[in-house]
Amino acid sequence: MFSKFLLKNNNRFFLFAAIIFTSILVLKVMLALLLDLYSDEVFYWQASAYPALAYSDLPFLTSLMAGIGASLDPGNPFTVRILFLVMGSCIPFLIYWLSIPITGKQQAFESAALSLCLPLLGSLGLLAVPDVPLVFFGILSIGFFERALRTNQTNFWLATGLFVALGFCTHYRFILYPASAILFLLFFNPARRQWKNPKLGLAFLIASVGLIPILWFNITYELDSVAFYFVDRHPWQFEPSGLFHIFKQAGIVSPPLYLLFLLTIYLLCKKAMKNEAPAALLLSFSLTNILVYLVLAPWSDTTSTSIHWPLSGYIPLVVFLPESLRWVHSKLQKSWGIKSANFIATAIPTVGLIGTFAALIGVGSQAFQKPLQDLIGTEVLSNKMAGWSEFAEKTNGILGDEFSSAAPVIITDNYYTAAQLEFAGVSKNVYTIDQDKAVNDGRFRQYQIWERHQANLNQRIGETALFITENSTLTQIDKYNVLEVMCRHSNNLSFIQEFNVFNGDKSFSYYIVDELIDSVNPSAKRAFPCPYPAAAWIDAPTPNQQINNIFTISGWAYNEDVGIDEVQVLLNDKVITNVAYGVFRGDVVEAMMVKTDPNAPALGFRVELDTRAFENGLYELELNLVNKLGESTRHGKRKISINNL
Numbered sequence: 001m002f003s004k005f006l007l008k009n010n011n012r013f014f015l016f017a018a019i020i021f022t023s024i025l026v027l028k029v030m031l032a033l034l035l036d037l038y039s040d041e042v043f044y045w046q047a048s049a050y051p052a053l054a055y056s057d058l059p060f061l062t063s064l065m066a067g068i069g070a071s072l073d074p075g076n077p078f079t080v081r082i083l084f085l086v087m088g089s090c091i092p093f094l095i096y097w098l099s100i101p102i103t104g105k106q107q108a109f110e111s112a113a114l115s116l117c118l119p120l121l122g123s124l125g126l127l128a129v130p131d132v133p134l135v136f137f138g139i140l141s142i143g144f145f146e147r148a149l150r151t152n153q154t155n156f157w158l159a160t161g162l163f164v165a166l167g168f169c170t171h172y173r174f175i176l177y178p179a180s181a182i183l184f185l186l187f188f189n190p191a192r193r194q195w196k197n198p199k200l201g202l203a204f205l206i207a208s209v210g211l212i213p214i215l216w217f218n219i220t221y222e223l224d225s226v227a228f229y230f231v232d233r234h235p236w237q238f239e240p241s242g243l244f245h246i247f248k249q250a251g252i253v254s255p256p257l258y259l260l261f262l263l264t265i266y267l268l269c270k271k272a273m274k275n276e277a278p279a280a281l282l283l284s285f286s287l288t289n290i291l292v293y294l295v296l297a298p299w300s301d302t303t304s305t306s307i308h309w310p311l312s313g314y315i316p317l318v319v320f321l322p323e324s325l326r327w328v329h330s331k332l333q334k335s336w337g338i339k340s341a342n343f344i345a346t347a348i349p350t351v352g353l354i355g356t357f358a359a360l361i362g363v364g365s366q367a368f369q370k371p372l373q374d375l376i377g378t379e380v381l382s383n384k385m386a387g388w389s390e391f392a393e394k395t396n397g398i399l400g401d402e403f404s405s406a407a408p409v410i411i412t413d414n415y416y417t418a419a420q421l422e423f424a425g426v427s428k429n430v431y432t433i434d435q436d437k438a439v440n441d442g443r444f445r446q447y448q449i450w451e452r453h454q455a456n457l458n459q460r461i462g463e464t465a466l467f468i469t470e471n472s473t474l475t476q477i478d479k480y481n482v483l484e485v486m487c488r489h490s491n492n493l494s495f496i497q498e499f500n501v502f503n504g505d506k507s508f509s510y511y512i513v514d515e516l517i518d519s520v521n522p523s524a525k526r527a528f529p530c531p532y533p534a535a536a537w538i539d540a541p542t543p544n545q546q547i548n549n550i551f552t553i554s555g556w557a558y559n560e561d562v563g564i565d566e567v568q569v570l571l572n573d574k575v576i577t578n579v580a581y582g583v584f585r586g587d588v589v590e591a592m593m594v595k596t597d598p599n600a601p602a603l604g605f606r607v608e609l610d611t612r613a614f615e616n617g618l619y620e621l622e623l624n625l626v627n628k629l630g631e632s633t634r635h636g637k638r639k640i641s642i643n644n645l
Contacts, residue, residue: 013113014109017112017113017116020113020353021092021113021116024116024122024123024356025089027357027360027361028088028089028123028125028126028360029085030364031126031360031363031364031367032077032078032082032085033078035363035364035367035385035386036077036385036386036387036388036389037080037385037388037423038127038384038385038416039384039415039416039419039441040127040128041077041080041081041127041128041129042420042423043415043416043419043441043443044058044062044066044128044130045067045070045080045128045419045423046422046423047066047067047446048063048066048068048070049067049422051064051067052217053212053213053216054213054214054216054217055446056221056224056225056442056444056445056446057225057441057442057446058130058170058171058172059168059170059213059214060169060213061133061169062128062129062133062170062171065084065128066080066083066084066128068083069081069082069083069128075424075425081125081126081128083128084125084127084128084132084133085126087125087132087133087136088124088125088126088132088136089125090136091115091121091124091125091135091136091139092113092115092116094136094140094143095108095111095112095315095319096108096109096111096112097143098139098143098146099111099112099319101146101147102146102278102319103319103320103322103323107323110321111319111320111322114318114321114322114325114349114352115315116353116356117254117257117349117350117352117356118257118314118318118352118356119252119253119352119356119358120252120253120308120311120359121135121311121314121315121318122353122356122359122360123359123363126360127363130171131308131311133166133167133170134167134170134171134173134174134312135311135312137163137164137166137167137174138167138177138312139315140159141160141167141177142177142281142285142316144159144163145281146278146281148160148199148203149191149277149281150277152197152199154199154202157199157202157203158203158206160203160207161202161203161204161205161206161207162206164177164178164203164207164210165206165207165209165210167210168207168210168211168213168214169210169213172214172225172229173309173312176288176289176292176312177312178207179288180284180285180288181284181285183284184280184284184285185200188272188275188280188281188284189275190275190277191277191280221445221449224445225442228442228445229442232439232442233300233440234296234299234300235300236299236300237299238298238299239298239299240298241298242298242299242300245293245294245297246294248307252307253355254351254355255351256348256351256352257349257351257352260321260324260325260348261314261317263324263327263328264317264320264321265283265286265287265317267320267323267327268280268317268320269283279320282320283316285312285313286313286314286315286316286317287313289310289312289313290310290313293309293313294310325345325348325349326345328344328345328348329341329342329344329345332344332345363385365381366382366383366384366385366386367385369381369383369386369387369502369505370502373502373503373505378502378503378505379505381502381505383472383501383502383505383506386501386506387501387502387506388420388424389424390501391420391499391501391506392420392424392426394508395410395426395468396426398496398510399426399466402466402496403464403466406464408464408465408466408512408513409429409431409457409460409463409464409513409516410426410427410429410430410431410465410466410468411431411432411433411457411465411466411468411513412430412432412433412434412467412468412469412470413433413434413467413468413469413470413482414432414434414437414438414470415432415434415437415438415441415443415447416437417432417468417470418431418432418434418452429452431452431453431456431457431460432453433453433482433486433489434447434453435454436478438453457489457516457519458518458519458520460516461516461517461518462515462516463515463516464512464513464514465490465512465513465516466510466511466512466513467490467493467511467512467513468510468511469482469483469508469509469511470506470507470508471498471507471508472504472505472506472507472508476533476535479532479533480532480533480560483530483531483532483533484530484532486513486527487526487527487530488519488526488527489513489516489517489519490513490514490516490526490527491513491514491515491516491517491525491527492513492514492515492527493511493512493527493530493531494511494514494531495509495510495511495531495629496510496511497509497510498510498631509631511531513527528561529561529562529629530560530561530562531561531562531627531629531631532560532561533559534557534558534562534564534625534633534635535557535592535635536555536556536557536558536567536623536625536636537555537556537635537636538553538554538555538621538623538638539555540552541553541621541638542638543638543639543640544638544639544640544641545640546641546642546643547611547640547641547642547643548611548612548643548644548645549610549611549612549644550608550610550611551609551611552606552607552608552609553579553606553608553609553621554583554605554607555604555605555623555636556583556585556588556604556605557581557603557605557625557635558588558592558597558599558600558603559625559627559628560594560595560596560597561596562597562598562627562628562629563597563598563599563627563628564581564597564599564603564625564626564627565626565627565628565630566625566626567579567605567623567624567625567626568623568624568625568626569607569621569622569623570621570622570624570634571619571620571621572619572620573620573622577607577609578607579605579606579607580606580607581602581604582599582602582604582605583602583603583605583606584601584602584604585601585602585603585604586601588601588603588604589601598628611642614642615642616641616642616643617641617642618639618640618641619640619641619642620637620638620639620640621637621638621639621640622634622635622636622637623635623636
């Protein structure tokens with residue numbers, strides 16, 4: 001926009017900005033139609049079926065929006081997202097509205113256009129997440145607060161209080177918006193007189209209504225949400241990786257645009273020191289959000305604080321971003337000439353815009369797993385928003401095949417798998433034994449409140465059940481632990497089959513529970529054998545080892561309760577030989593504390609491989625273990641090289 005071409009033709013710039021906006025909107029709509037719901041989205045939808053003022057991790061507004069959308073077409077991910085999509089698409093218009101009284105129409109329009117160049121902001125609205133209404137009501141609260149301060153009109157003060165109240169109903173993080181306003185009123189001298197303004201008090205009173213959902217939940221449930229956010233969620237121990245927070249943010253924003261934001265802060269500081277109220281106001285909202293997360297990053301959940309939480313701090317800066325870009329253009333023109341100045345001033349937002357499209361395409365790539373896997377291979381793309389419809393269809397098929405007489409209790413190993421089955425209409429009452437993920441996401445208490453957690457299985461004693469694990473999200477230890485829990489709830493737990501999506505990138509195992517038993521009763525016996533996962537280790541060859549001639553492959557494998565039936569060696573994903581299993585390995589029994597494997601202590605294996613039957617080169621070596629239940633698992637993947645002279 002700051003090139004010679006754009007400066008001379010505002011109409012053509014308007015057309016260009018409209019095309020970019022429309023392109024982003026069309027892309028978001030298309031992806032919202034194609035992508036399955038991911039864990040947070042499906043939880044918010046699930047919560048909408050249990051209307052409440054607040055839930056264990058959030059107040060009610062996000063779930064309400066998801067539920068209203070879902071009611072238009074139940075089971076359709078797009079409708080869950082539709083209100084978020086509308087809100088997110090309104091953000092550039094809100095930035096225009098926020099900027100008009102501060103910078104004028106021309107620069108306000110430029111600010112709105114530049115907002116699309118901020119990847120996190122430009123892609124906002126694709127997903128049904130609380131950040132969308134948080135930013136939406138955040139901009140409205142800033143805009144009405146600025147107008148209230150400037151005009152002292154009652155309606156602006158009332159609107160400020162209303163939108164702060166609605167912001168409180170979106171997320172605990174919204175507290176930084178009123179905190180920013182308070183800091184502005186405390187430290188900006190010309191604004192201190194507002195403390196005597198009764199209209200300010202009225203705005204505070206209205207805003208405080210928005211705290212009722214948060215207060216209600218925490219009073220009712222022993223400060224559970226407060227404990228999650230301020231105690232349980234974060235380690236509160238110094239983590240050196242948190243010091244890279246600023247560099248991570250630069251990467252997310254795009255480095256050129258991040259530097260421009262820093263320049264904008266500098267220029268706003270100069271304006272604020274001259275008692276320019278709009279500059280001081282926006283600076284307060286920006287720095288409060290940015291600095292809080294900068295300070296907390298080394299002590300908190302660095303994944304969260306490094307990605308999207310500081311977004312609210314960049315939005316006030318967007319108002320003055322065109323002015324900063326003109327400042328850069330002017331300085332560069334004097335030093336390097338008009339052509340270089342035009343190129344750099346145009347390149348800065350362009351890089352950010354490319355980041356916006358890259359973010360959308362990156363997320364959307366999940367909808368094209370099969371063709372993309374042929375190009376880039378497996379284990380590259382995320383599948384958090386893909387494969388759930390196939391999984392639901394498979395589960396329906398198993399229910400029809402295995403439980404023709406009566407519908408069983410359905411139990412999953414994580415909360416979002418349970419929610420996905422409910423969303424797809426497979427069952428209206430799915431339980432979860434999730435301990436780790438539910439706790440980490442602050443949703444453990446919520447499933448207790450809904451009586452859908454592990455302890456509530458004791459209310460279904462004597463019933464049959466279908467138990468499902470999402471193997472692709474579990475380590476071997478995780479899989480062992482969830483099966484151990486389930487076996488204590490079962491008189492018999494039988495493996496049925498595996499179901500793989502996207503060449504195994506997303507994998508599930510199905511088990512039948514003949515009868516649920518009382519896990520609390522000490523006299524109750526667990527299911528035996530429990531279908532624990534197999535464990536294995538390759539002693540030789542070691543990773544990246546060069547082998548030749550006749551080479552002996554050796555190691556050990558065991559499977560508690562079940563036992564190993566067959567061990568296969570794979571090279572480049574092809575079975576080349578079965579190994580001799582049953583070598584005495586008392587050391588493994590002792591070291592791994594093997595207790596119930598029927599093959600113990602004969603847990604070792606060895607096989608001689610004639611490497612001369614293969615061409616020289618790099619290979620991927622792996623074991624395939626088949627237990628006595630017929631369940632197969634892969635272990636020990638490593639790269640080796642064959643080099644025969």
